[in-house]
Amino acid sequence: MSVALFTLGGTIGMAGRSTAGVTRLTGAELAAAVPGLAELGCPVEVQDIEAVPSANLTLAGMLDVVDAASKAISNGATGIVVLQGSDTLEETTFLVDQVWPHSNPFVLTGAMRNPTLAGPDGPANLLAAARVACSPAARDLGALVVFNDQIHAARWVRKTHSTSTATFASPNTGPIGHLVEDQVRILTRPARQDGVHGRATPEDLDANKVALYTVTLDDDGLLLEGLADKYQGLVVAGYGVGHVPAALAPVLAELAQRIPVVLTSRTGGGSVLRNTYSSVGSESDLLQRGLIDAGFLDPYKSRILLRLLLATNEGPDEITAAFAQHH
Template sequence: MSVALFTLGGTIAMVGDGRLTGAELTAAVPGLAELGHAVEIQDVEKVSSANLTMAKMLEVVDAASKAVAAGATGVVVTQGTDSLEETAFLVDQVWPHPQPFVLTGAMRNPTLAGPDGPANIVAACRVACSPAARDLGALVVFKEEIHAARWVRKTHSTSTATFVSPNVGPIGHVVEDQVRILARPVRLDGVQGSAEPADLDANQVALYSMTMDDDGLLLKNLAETHRGLVVAGFGVGHVPEKLAPVLGELAAAMPVVLTSRTGAGSIVRNTYTSAGSEIDLLQRGLIDGGFLDPYKARVLLRLLLATDDDITAAFAQYQ
């Protein structure tokens, strides 16, 4: 049995102007030899996470599926942290196997004192080969905490404790080299269809975050350039009154998902009635994004558009 390790660059592998290979990266990780499973490395692409694409991550998922079919007990992907919460959620939507798919990275590169990459790699590998972590979909392992992909967020620009799950906390921990799963969330239905790069390119989704005294000019003609929109509303799902009819018109032309910009909690459905409130917006045809944050909602909507899956049913799972 083995762990399939895919490397995508990022801070965890950054040394000056260069990037460490997977072999170089794992050579600095104490404890891998005692893992009890071989680590089979595939260097995918040395790219910052800001330059990762959905198409590239779907390629990694396909390669990971082949590794599992060949006998891998689990998968680990190392990448930059900037988009890790989004890539993890993307993987969670399309990963069909019971074997764990674990993503990790680092906030301190190998040239700095106290780099966190080695500890994160060995913890991620332990989770990937643990029977306790099966059937949990995609996971993020950081600082020996185990987070479900649908809840985890990057919450600090520099801290090594940046990854948290605001609504629920971690679902497990790695303690004294043992994987302890404390909660087993029900695995939701993922995206059923297969998204091709051309389909993704043809189904761009915009993300619009509301701000005080918002003029809404960036929403003008949006239906001509995008196939969907995610709105990061104030609080429980509110927008300025003057933008409510604009969003209603957009919702008549394409799917518009309503989320909260706050970073935790759900939008509500039946509390406020004024123009621009959640009741008003949902009556105008916007889709309830539930507990999904705007970034994950955008990933899901774009996948659904690219695969022609049922958008309403998919988002209903997060309400």
């Protein structure tokens, strides 16, 4: 039994600033500073991949991490831990969840307080993530976020606060488990979804761009003009249950004739509805005009899913079916 630990950078490894820039700790240095990790009974094998803020991570780069993690599983690792910045953690976790083919746990974590501050949360998060990664109870759950002694499923987890160590939450469901007295307690086991089949290459991803458009008050829609000439897909973050101003409805309908257009809610919780409202620009009107219902999936994860589907050459029926899993 062993845990393969991959480091990508982020707050968890920031050890101060100098004239040369930010000083970053290696994975071995981070692991050595965690009380109890060496006694876990599950050796940690470290691979330093990146040392960057998570804003600089890419889909193609994360797919490479998944490939390296799969190789580690083939070589006998029990589970995977990835350390990265928290800013994009909800998106990278969902990306991993869509393509991770193994039953072994794939756990992502990080920190909100760097090691130079009082009460850094990185060591506790790393230890908790390692416990989950080597726990039989965490198998067959796909990719997970472990933060603040909570275990979150990839499809629901969100970063909800800019600075709090309790930033990660799952608004629609709550965490699926907790760390209690050093034990992994899984409270509910959501069924794994089909995921995205096939491997998107960097060239495929570059050729399939997906825009995210958030609807706002008194929206004129000018940013939508010519969008289908530059992007191969669009995610719309509408008001509430999936509404837009009436003037945008025909614009989105025209776009949906050219590229897949996915309808989500900008609220951060709850589902897009299907047939409660019927005015122009309502959810039922937009779905009748050809938009795709994302259900409970939030705008950021919807963009990840749509881009992966396009990059693996899925057609309209397959795209609709993939989003239907989130209704």
